[in-house]
Amino acid sequence: MSRTRTERLVNLVICLLSTRRFLTAAQIAATVPGYEHDPEDPKDHEAFQRKFERDKAELRDLGVPLEMARPNAFDDELGYRIAHREYALPDILLEPDEAAAVGIAARLWQHAGLAAAASSGLAKLRAAGVEVDPQATLGVEPVVTVDPAFGPLTTAARERRAVSFSYRVPERDEPAVRRVEPWGVVCWQGRWYVVGHDRDRKASRSFRLSRIVGNVRLTGRAGAYQPPANEDLIEHVSRWSGPVAHNGRATVTVRPGRAAGLRRWAVDSTAGADGDVLTIPYSDPDRLAATLVGYGADVRADGPPELREAVIQQLKEIVARHENVAAT
Amino acid sequence: MPQQRGAPPKASADRLGRLLNLVPYLLARPGIAVADAAAGLGITEQQLRADLELLWVCGLPGYGPGDLIDMVLDGDRVTITYDAGIDRPLRLTQDEALALVVALRMLAETPGTGNRDVIERALAKIESAAGDLADAPVSVRLPANAERLDRIRAAVDRGHALHLTYYTATRDETTERTVDPMRMLMVGGKAYLEAWCRRAEATRMFRIDRIDAWSELDEAARPPAEATPADVSDGVFHPGPELPLVTLRVGRGSRWITEYYPVESVRPDGDEWLVSMRVTDLGWAQRLLSSVGPDVTVTGPPELLERIRAQATTALDQYATPDR
Numbered sequence: 001m002s003r004t005r006t007e008r009l010v011n012l013v014i015c016l017l018s019t020r021r022f023l024t025a026a027q028i029a030a031t032v033p034g035y036e037h038d039p040e041d042p043k044d045h046e047a048f049q050r051k052f053e054r055d056k057a058e059l060r061d062l063g064v065p066l067e068m069a070r071p072n073a074f075d076d077e078l079g080y081r082i083a084h085r086e087y088a089l090p091d092i093l094l095e096p097d098e099a100a101a102v103g104i105a106a107r108l109w110q111h112a113g114l115a116a117a118a119s120s121g122l123a124k125l126r127a128a129g130v131e132v133d134p135q136a137t138l139g140v141e142p143v144v145t146v147d148p149a150f151g152p153l154t155t156a157a158r159e160r161r162a163v164s165f166s167y168r169v170p171e172r173d174e175p176a177v178r179r180v181e182p183w184g185v186v187c188w189q190g191r192w193y194v195v196g197h198d199r200d201r202k203a204s205r206s207f208r209l210s211r212i213v214g215n216v217r218l219t220g221r222a223g224a225y226q227p228p229a230n231e232d233l234i235e236h237v238s239r240w241s242g243p244v245a246h247n248g249r250a251t252v253t254v255r256p257g258r259a260a261g262l263r264r265w266a267v268d269s270t271a272g273a274d275g276d277v278l279t280i281p282y283s284d285p286d287r288l289a290a291t292l293v294g295y296g297a298d299v300r301a302d303g304p305p306e307l308r309e310a311v312i313q314q315l316k317e318i319v320a321r322h323e324n325v326a327a328t
Numbered sequence: 329m330p331q332q333r334g335a336p337p338k339a340s341a342d343r344l345g346r347l348l349n350l351v352p353y354l355l356a357r358p359g360i361a362v363a364d365a366a367a368g369l370g371i372t373e374q375q376l377r378a379d380l381e382l383l384w385v386c387g388l389p390g391y392g393p394g395d396l397i398d399m400v401l402d403g404d405r406v407t408i409t410y411d412a413g414i415d416r417p418l419r420l421t422q423d424e425a426l427a428l429v430v431a432l433r434m435l436a437e438t439p440g441t442g443n444r445d446v447i448e449r450a451l452a453k454i455e456s457a458a459g460d461l462a463d464a465p466v467s468v469r470l471p472a473n474a475e476r477l478d479r480i481r482a483a484v485d486r487g488h489a490l491h492l493t494y495y496t497a498t499r500d501e502t503t504e505r506t507v508d509p510m511r512m513l514m515v516g517g518k519a520y521l522e523a524w525c526r527r528a529e530a531t532r533m534f535r536i537d538r539i540d541a542w543s544e545l546d547e548a549a550r551p552p553a554e555a556t557p558a559d560v561s562d563g564v565f566h567p568g569p570e571l572p573l574v575t576l577r578v579g580r581g582s583r584w585i586t587e588y589y590p591v592e593s594v595r596p597d598g599d600e601w602l603v604s605m606r607v608t609d610l611g612w613a614q615r616l617l618s619s620v621g622p623d624v625t626v627t628g629p630p631e632l633l634e635r636i637r638a639q640a641t642t643a644l645d646q647y648a649t650p651d652r
Contacts, residue, residue, distance in 0.1 A: 063419070123349055
């Protein structure tokens with residue numbers, strides 16, 4: 001932006017903040033430097049209107065709350081003003097340690113767009129008099145990243161607008177279009193999900209943001225649905241990955257000094273004739289068998305029989321699968 | 329959100345926003361040194377002086393001496409004496425409120441940060457300043473062994489070197505090492521200690537859940553000058569081209585591994601996927617790939633293929649003679 005344009009816009013903001021009456025475009029043109037033109041000359045007038053439209057758009061993009069109304073009952077033309085109450089950041093009193101926390105939070109973002117938003121937000125707090133210690137650190141700092149779909153989905157959830165997106169599940173060959181009324185976005189175990197009502201399944205569903213392919217399309221109007229009240233959205237995601245009870249006890253013989261990973265799971269270990277005999281808690285024999293198989297001849301499953309059988313079966317499959325592979 | 333709009337004329341909007349912020353910033357700090365103000369605003373002194381010159385000719389309609397923004401530039405110090413009505417910063421935009429609120433929620437949820445109540449108070453104040461915009465439809469829950477994390481963090485805060493008993497999954501071994509802690513962080517829901525490892529003579533990222541035992545040494549942590557924090561913006565593991573490339577045929581039921589492990593390429597071939605990935609250690613690859621499921625076949629490198637065949641065959645032998 002040229003210096004003259006910046007100057008004109010600063011003056012426009014000050015002018016509209018200082019007025020209680022709504023000012024028409026003509027009144028603004030007669031007041032704010034930079035809008036001088038001949039209203040009788042159609043070309044000149046049109047140029048002014050374009051300039052004024054651009055300036056209004058610029059202010060709105062910046063978040064300046066431009067109010068619009070007819071100045072009085074007899075006037076057909078719209079007028080403009082900015083209410084100081086709507087414009088100004090409310091008073092915010094942060095203790096030094098609280099301000100430091102906000103400063104740390106603002107630099108956690110690794111996503112370029114949100115990092116910029118966080119630092120311009122922080123700049124406003126500082127302009128309000130908040131002093132932020134740039135050296136402050138906290139014990140454990142999370143690295144905050146989001147998937148590209150995060151922005152559109154939070155907007156949709158806030159505005160209660162339905163969305164549609166292509167969703168790729170590894171087990172399926174092609175992505176499928178899903179139509180969802182998003183209730184909210186959730187971070188669970190380091191991954192992002194959107195939870196909402198699936199319009200085709202006619203039930204609540206959660207979707208992993210990293211599986212969304214391409215753009216999220218906002219469809220339909222704002223306020224199109226009402227999310228359920230007091231819903232714990234995280235529970236929608238976490239219920240699929242609850243803790244598993246490891247009630248089974250396996251006996252496994254491990255060669256001395258080997259299979260360090262397996263030893264970490266053992267609840268008991270005694271020295272035996274041909275190695276250490278470990279007792280390992282488990283839930284699903286096939287899953288434990290898969291882990292044991294990875295250790296090859298360093299471990300031997302001694303029991304229970306179903307575990308031993310599962311290990312033998314899996315080993316046979318591995319041998320069969322890799323027998324005739326021509327290396328690439 | 330940025331990706332929802334077209335490319336805005338960024339630099340111009342930035343300058344207008346900066347100017348509207350500048351007046352209240354200086355108003356709150358009468359007599360601030362120009363150099364300090366520039367540093368605080370993240371701009372050069374030259375930019376700041378140009379901004380002040382521009383503001384000097386802006387003001388209320390009338391634009392006479394009493395209407396224009398006024399300031400005293402006393403040598404190197406500046407004081408706003410008349411603000412023409414821009415006495416407060418603009419309120420937060422939706423994106424700004426979202427970015428701050430979500431990052432604070434993340435911070436509050438991070439186990440081991442110690443002063444959670446401070447973060448909660450800061451969050452409440454930001455939410456109140458942001459009004460309706462703070463009602464971000466975003467919830468966060470991070471898992472971890474909070475108690476162990478808390479105790480390790482306290483030791484790191486005290487600035488002491490640590491002795492670790494650490495399990496390295498890639499080599500399947502538990503080792504003893506002395507480390508000089510640098511920082512603790514959460515990446516993708518997992519907590520890490522980044523430290524200078526005296527044994528490896530390099531910086532290392534230690535997963536907290538793999539620290540099997542530890543003790544605080546009676547000496548200060550002194551990471552050497554060359555110990556620099558790693559860039560973790562896209563994860564902790566950054567396989568380089570020097571690492572062995574493993575190729576696989578993956579059946580439908582095991583395609584999930586491409587979401588859990590960093591893979592180089594995925595190419596559909598009929599019902600199967602041809603997947604390639606770089607691994608730090610072939611032994612780790614052998615353990616992992618033997619255990620992911622019945623529809624993963626390793627196709628290279630030949631060394632790994634041979635290792636998988638040999639391991640499985642000798643393992644089977646143990647069961648052929650029940651009383652080995």
